[in-house]
Amino acid sequence: MNCEKCQELIHDLLDGTISRSDEFALNTHLKECLDCESVRQDLSSIVTFCRSHRGEYDAPPNSQALWLRIRNVVEAEAANVPVKSKAVRKSFLAELMGRSWEMSLPQLASFAVAIMLLVSIVTVVAIRRGGNNPGPAEQPREQASNINERVWQRQQVINYWKQRVELNKARWSPEMRDTFERNLLVIDQAVNQSLNELNRNPHDEISEQMLNESLNDKLVLLKEFSDL
Amino acid sequence: MYETSSRRFVFLKSPLVMKAISLLRSTSARRALSIALAFVIAVCLSGAVFAQQHLSKRYQTGKNVRVELRNISGTIVVESWNKDEIRLSATIESPNAHIVPKQMDESLIVDVMSDNRGRGDVGDVNFKLQVPVSSSVDLETRRGQISVSNLRGASVRAHVSTEGDIELTNIVAGQVVAQNTIGNIFFDGEFSTGGTYEFKSTKGDITIRIPGNSAFRLVAASPARKITLGDFWNNGFKTQDGRRYVGDVGDGRSSVSVTNFNGQITFMRK
Numbered sequence A: 001m002n003c004e005k006c007q008e009l010i011h012d013l014l015d016g017t018i019s020r021s022d023e024f025a026l027n028t029h030l031k032e033c034l035d036c037e038s039v040r041q042d043l044s045s046i047v048t049f050c051r052s053h054r055g056e057y058d059a060p061p062n063s064q065a066l067w068l069r070i071r072n073v074v075e076a077e078a079a080n081v082p083v084k085s086k087a088v089r090k091s092f093l094a095e096l097m098g099r100s101w102e103m104s105l106p107q108l109a110s111f112a113v114a115i116m117l118l119v120s121i122v123t124v125v126a127i128r129r130g131g132n133n134p135g136p137a138e139q140p141r142e143q144a145s146n147i148n149e150r151v152w153q154r155q156q157v158i159n160y161w162k163q164r165v166e167l168n169k170a171r172w173s174p175e176m177r178d179t180f181e182r183n184l185l186v187i188d189q190a191v192n193q194s195l196n197e198l199n200r201n202p203h204d205e206i207s208e209q210m211l212n213e214s215l216n217d218k219l220v221l222l223k224e225f226s227d228l
Numbered sequence B: 001m002y003e004t005s006s007r008r009f010v011f012l013k014s015p016l017v018m019k020a021i022s023l024l025r026s027t028s029a030r031r032a033l034s035i036a037l038a039f040v041i042a043v044c045l046s047g048a049v050f051a052q053q054h055l056s057k058r059y060q061t062g063k064n065v066r067v068e069l070r071n072i073s074g075t076i077v078v079e080s081w082n083k084d085e086i087r088l089s090a091t092i093e094s095p096n097a098h099i100v101p102k103q104m105d106e107s108l109i110v111d112v113m114s115d116n117r118g119r120g121d122v123g124d125v126n127f128k129l130q131v132p133v134s135s136s137v138d139l140e141t142r143r144g145q146i147s148v149s150n151l152r153g154a155s156v157r158a159h160v161s162t163e164g165d166i167e168l169t170n171i172v173a174g175q176v177v178a179q180n181t182i183g184n185i186f187f188d189g190e191f192s193t194g195g196t197y198e199f200k201s202t203k204g205d206i207t208i209r210i211p212g213n214s215a216f217r218l219v220a221a222s223p224a225r226k227i228t229l230g231d232f233w234n235n236g237f238k239t240q241d242g243r244r245y246v247g248d249v250g251d252g253r254s255s256v257s258v259t260n261f262n263g264q265i266t267f268m269r270k
Helices: A003-015 A020-032 A034-052 A063-079 A081-098 A105-130 A138-171 A174-200 A205-226 B002-012 B015-025 B027-051
Strands: B053-060 B066-073 B076-081 B085-092 B102-104 B107-111 B125-132 B136-143 B146-151 B155-160 B166-182 B185-203 B206-210 B216-221 B238-240 B244-249 B254-260 B265-269
Touching (some): A003 A034, A020 A034, A174 A205, A174 B136, A174 B166, A174 B185, A205 B216, B066 B076, B066 B125, B085 B107, B136 B146, B146 B155
Parallel strands (some): B066 B136, B076 B125, B076 B146, B136 B155, B146 B166, B185 B254, B206 B265, B216 B254
Antiparallel strands (some): B053 B085, B085 B125, B102 B107, B216 B244, B238 B244
16 A cells, blocks of 8 residues: 555544444554654544634634635735745745856857847937938038137137246347247248138048148247246 | 537647548458458357357267157258167256256157256257168157158157258158158158158148158148159049048058148158
8 A cells, every 4th residue: 555545544433434444454553654644643633623613713703804814814925925036036036146157058149149249229220310410511510610619628728828828928139039929920821821721621631630730830839948 | 609619620630530530432442351350259159159158078889778858949951870879968058057967778869948947048069970881760849850861770750849850861660750840751661561650740841752662551631732752652542632541551561640730741762
């Protein structure tokens, strides 16, 4: 006899409906199997207890109200479900973090393909959006304003050094003052020449290079003469 | 008032004055007076010359010495000689000017700017330096000409903040920088393998005279479109409407950058 069949027969035994042959077989098994014997003893003590205390427990006076209270408790618990799910999510995250990320070759390959697809889609979208940029007529204007803004920024630094030079100029000899003014004028002419060219053609690399260099030259000249 | 005028008239009519006027009218007297005047002017000028300071010093050095000179105004002349020493001579216009050269290890530093801070205008200081052939020189002046000749050192730098010609003659150095605002730049020398050479002027001509077998990578820019490459031109050069030329001459072993705003850039073969 196996334990499953034995536990079925234990119920019959306790109910007193077991046949003699089954009772014999059951007793034989119970002598050999301690687990089934333990189950028989537990069930037997429950049945004995119930039989001895029969009639002591009455039904609740308002069974309908009892069911309502039970339903309220169930609904209240149902209302707490998000909290529970949050806890579940937390545990999921924790599980995710704690998980080993070793991937098989096919997994890796599919992951790489997914990334490539994503990058391609993003690139295509970016290019299409790029096509929506200001038209060719607006671009030079925008670039010209960028150049003017950059020049303006440099001019702020130049103005600072110019002020410092102005403070010292009185100490110079008239020849030195003339030389300085003459050379500053030459550099300013170069700056203006480059700016005019850039306003005409904002893509002109040479004019941009010349503008940068002449602004640098001006700054260096002012710095050098601010010490004098 | 009338009395004063009549007195002056009487004075002009006095015999002594009349005699002096008649003397001045004669040619020989006028000549004598001119000579006297010239003599007075010469005496005054010689006084001014004597007011100038002269500085002359010698410094014992090794062969590979470095000279740094920061001048305010005046000429700088550097020449090489076959001695392991530097000879510095200077003519100082103002008696207030101080020059204190400093020798440190293998370098000599002369900083007129620092030595005369707070002394006001010190006028022109004209330098002449004789240095060992393999010296490196770093020369600066706010105004004035710079001339360097016969050097075979590591580097030559000549910077004129405003106006003054730069003349570099018979130079063989790994690094050469020559820059001014107004004035001509002349380089005569050789480009060393792996060397860098930079020439820049806002208003002036830049002339580069080098051997025909020179090998370098050139970037030359002149918005005025005045670039002449002469014998060094080849079909490999890329140009942007004549304002900039970029290309290799030979195998492009050294790097040359020439920028000129309003003047001519000329390459010449030695």
